[in-house]
Amino acid sequence: xxxxxxxxxxxxxxxxxxxxxxxxxxxxxxxxxxxxxxxxxxxxxxxxxxxxxxxxxxxxxxxxxxxxxxxxxxxxxxxxxxxxxxxxxxxxxxxxxxxxxxxxxxxxxxxxxxxxxxxxxxxxxxxxxxxxxxxxxxxxxxxxxxxxxxxxxxxxxxxxxxxxxxxxxxxxxxxxxxxxxxxxxxxxxxxxxxxxxxxxxxxxxxxxxxxxxxxxxxxxxxxxxxxxxxxxxxxxxxxxxxxxxxxxxxxxxxxxx
Amino acid sequence: xxxxxxxxxxxxxxxxxxxxxxxxxxxxxxxxxxxxxxxxxxxxxxxxxxxxxxxxxxxxxxxxxxxxxxxxxxxxxxxxxxxxxxxxxxxxxxxxxxxxxxxxxxxxxxxxxxxxxxxxxxxxxxxxxxxxxxxxxxxxxxxxxxxxxxxxxxxxxxxxxxxxxxxxxxxxxxxxxxxxxxxxxxxxxxxxxxxxxxxxxxxxxxxxxxxxxxxxxxxxxxxxxxxxxxxxxxxxxxxxxxxxxx
Ligand SMILES: Nc1ncnc2c1ncn2[C@@H]1O[C@H](COP(=O)(O)OP(=O)(O)OP(=O)(O)O)[C@@H](O)[C@H]1O
Ligand SMILES: [Mg+2]
Numbered sequence: 001x002x003x004x005x006x007x008x009x010x011x012x013x014x015x016x017x018x019x020x021x022x023x024x025x026x027x028x029x030x031x032x033x034x035x036x037x038x039x040x041x042x043x044x045x046x047x048x049x050x051x052x053x054x055x056x057x058x059x060x061x062x063x064x065x066x067x068x069x070x071x072x073x074x075x076x077x078x079x080x081x082x083x084x085x086x087x088x089x090x091x092x093x094x095x096x097x098x099x100x101x102x103x104x105x106x107x108x109x110x111x112x113x114x115x116x117x118x119x120x121x122x123x124x125x126x127x128x129x130x131x132x133x134x135x136x137x138x139x140x141x142x143x144x145x146x147x148x149x150x151x152x153x154x155x156x157x158x159x160x161x162x163x164x165x166x167x168x169x170x171x172x173x174x175x176x177x178x179x180x181x182x183x184x185x186x187x188x189x190x191x192x193x194x195x196x197x198x199x200x201x202x203x204x205x206x207x208x209x210x211x212x213x214x215x216x217x218x219x220x221x222x223x224x225x226x227x228x229x230x231x232x233x234x235x236x237x238x239x240x241x242x243x244x245x246x247x248x249x250x251x252x253x254x255x256x257x
Numbered sequence: 258x259x260x261x262x263x264x265x266x267x268x269x270x271x272x273x274x275x276x277x278x279x280x281x282x283x284x285x286x287x288x289x290x291x292x293x294x295x296x297x298x299x300x301x302x303x304x305x306x307x308x309x310x311x312x313x314x315x316x317x318x319x320x321x322x323x324x325x326x327x328x329x330x331x332x333x334x335x336x337x338x339x340x341x342x343x344x345x346x347x348x349x350x351x352x353x354x355x356x357x358x359x360x361x362x363x364x365x366x367x368x369x370x371x372x373x374x375x376x377x378x379x380x381x382x383x384x385x386x387x388x389x390x391x392x393x394x395x396x397x398x399x400x401x402x403x404x405x406x407x408x409x410x411x412x413x414x415x416x417x418x419x420x421x422x423x424x425x426x427x428x429x430x431x432x433x434x435x436x437x438x439x440x441x442x443x444x445x446x447x448x449x450x451x452x453x454x455x456x457x458x459x460x461x462x463x464x465x466x467x468x469x470x471x472x473x474x475x476x477x478x479x480x481x482x483x484x485x486x487x488x489x490x491x492x493x494x495x496x497x498x499x500x501x502x503x
């Protein structure tokens with residue numbers, strides 16, 4: 001479980017996140033949604049500690065992360081896996097080396113055990129025969145999958161995904177979404193996903209937080225989202241054709257009933 | 258004020274770079290990789306530049322010292338002194354600041370803007386040390402070898418030109434090479450090379466590490482890295498000469 005209390009973050013006096021109180025549950029796919037530029041990435045990076053925050057508290061299972069020093073944070077970071085918006089694979093390393101790096105740094109495994117673990121994770125994301133390829137030789141979807149494999153190689157307790165399916169076709173997006181959901185449930189991970197893709201919201205939105213104008217505007221599940229009367233949320237949600245159709249279907253069902 | 262801030266930031270980064278590494282063997286492997294990428298890959302350019310400079314210095318000396326009262330061997334002597342004292346360390350460093358410096362700054366800068374550095378930090382890696390330390394170590398060790406190599410090639414260039422043009426006889430060139438030879442000038446040059454290696458890699462690493470924004474910024478960072486390392490090479494050349502030769 002991860003919780004933020006009164007989190008405030010600004011850049012050069014410009015407030016980007018204003019008093020965010022949110023709780024993210026274990027074993028669930030928690031979504032942060034919002035328009036481009038609303039502060040999703042900043043929120044995610046503040047929670048993991050890549051951005052220092054102005055005020056407020058961040059808790060990881062009742063440990064106050066904001067109060068920890070650099071060394072103590074490092075211990076928690078070993079339990080964190082993160083998938084960045086652009087994949088962020090190391091360009092000078094192969095797929096195998098990328099996934100193996102956390103093991104090289106923090107495990108006491110033998111080389112053979114490491115290779116087993118790497119192959120297991122690559123298998124888990126359905127990537128075969130890609131071990132020797134460099135990131136520049138991969139497609140966008142493959143990059144995302146390698147990033148997921150790297151993020152889960154150390155069995156993280158917390159998984160952060162910054163737009164895991166941006167720039168992917170709808171079918172691959174669904175595959176990636178479901179993959180993250182499966183892993184989350186299988187290993188009981190606290191997963192937080194940034195997205196502005198309504199398909200993902202309807203697919204895996206077990207808990208959704210809507211960020212608007214740097215504030216937490218709305219909170220609920222994928223079932224609540226269609227019934228909400230919140231104007232900004234509706235504007236955001238119904239900008240997508242798929243969501244419009246779903247809403248229309250829901251309304252016709254209501255009329256018939 | 259901005260300058261002091263920059264210097265402070267540089268030293269804070271260096272203290273991060275030189276904190277105890279997580280797992281030594283990973284660093285060892287990275288150091289060898291960097292030696293290959295930064296050091297071995299520079300041998301070609303150092304060879305070309307040195308052979309031409311050695312030849313040109315010899316030619317210049319031969320043309321300018323056209324007097325019956327000056328022994329021809331002085332030409333070899335002058336070539337040797339120029340190569341040993343200044344060219345093979347300082348001028349080669351300036352050339353490498355361009356080649357290696359821009360390479361380091363753009364590589365690390367790109368890693369910064371594509372969040373690769375963030376990814377390392379999240380894994381719990383000390384990214385500054387992981388990325389910059391192997392580059393510093395490999396260059397501080399390898400640059401002195403490049404310097405010695407440059408000296409040898411430069412002298413050889415002078416020898417070639419003396420044979421090719423016949424402007425002086427190769428024997429007197431070789432005689433001059435040994436005239437008043439003090440091994441200390443080699444030591445002095447190697448110390449300079451190690452210091453310059455450190456300056457180039459750490460300054461370029463600094464500009465790359467703090468790059469922000471997009472590819473434009475990375476380009477700017479790499480230009481700055483080259484300019485600032487070159488300036489510091491010149492300043493330290495002065496300081497070290499004052500310290501060791503006077
Ligand atoms: N390092 C930074 N320095 C200054 N301002 C920043 C920085 N990072 C983000 N911002 C600002 O914070 C705001 C939120 O950006 P953020 O990247 O969180 O948006 P986002 O919701 O992730 O958008 P997208 O969906 O396009 O990724 C933007 O207005 C941006 O200009
Ligand atoms: Mg973002």
